[in-house]
Amino acid sequence: VQLQASGGGLVQTGGSLRLSCVASGRTFSNYDMAWFRQAPGKAREFLAAITWSGGGTKYANSVKGRFTISRENAKNTVYLQLNSLKPEDTAVYYCAAATRYSGLPSTAYQYNYWGQGTQVTVSS
Numbered sequence: 001v002q003l004q005a006s007g008g009g010l011v012q013t014g015g016s017l018r019l020s021c022v023a024s025g026r027t028f029s030n031y032d033m034a035w036f037r038q039a040p041g042k043a044r045e046f047l048a049a050i051t052w053s054g055g056g057t058k059y060a061n062s063v064k065g066r067f068t069i070s071r072e073n074a075k076n077t078v079y080l081q082l083n084s085l086k087p088e089d090t091a092v093y094y095c096a097a098a099t100r101y102s103g104l105p106s107t108a109y110q111y112n113y114w115g116q117g118t119q120v121t122v123s124s
């Protein structure tokens with residue numbers, strides 16, 4: 001499956017963004033989806049994941065209550081709503097896919113497919 005992320009940009013502290021990731025090539029509902037981010041000089045960090053049906057979600061403690069993951073299988077799209085953004089949220093954000101019933105892992109190596117990333121910059 002090919003993944004294309006978009007929606008990043010420059011926003012002030014406290015602002016919001018909605019990231020989108022469109023899948024193509026294979027049946028989207030066969031995949032659990034996740035979002036990660038990577039800041040310069042840091043490891044890739046798990047943010048959130050959602051089951052193939054949208055019925056289950058998982059969040060990193062660092063973003064719980066601020067970020068929301070959702071999906072629309074009819075549009076082959078997964079979203080990440082980012083609220084109350086902070087400068088430390090500045091990073092490249094990636095979407096990723098794992099075959100469904102994955103258990104929503106939080107480790108990057110367990111995801112088979114990756115988008116190209118979209119830059120989010122939060123100014124203070």
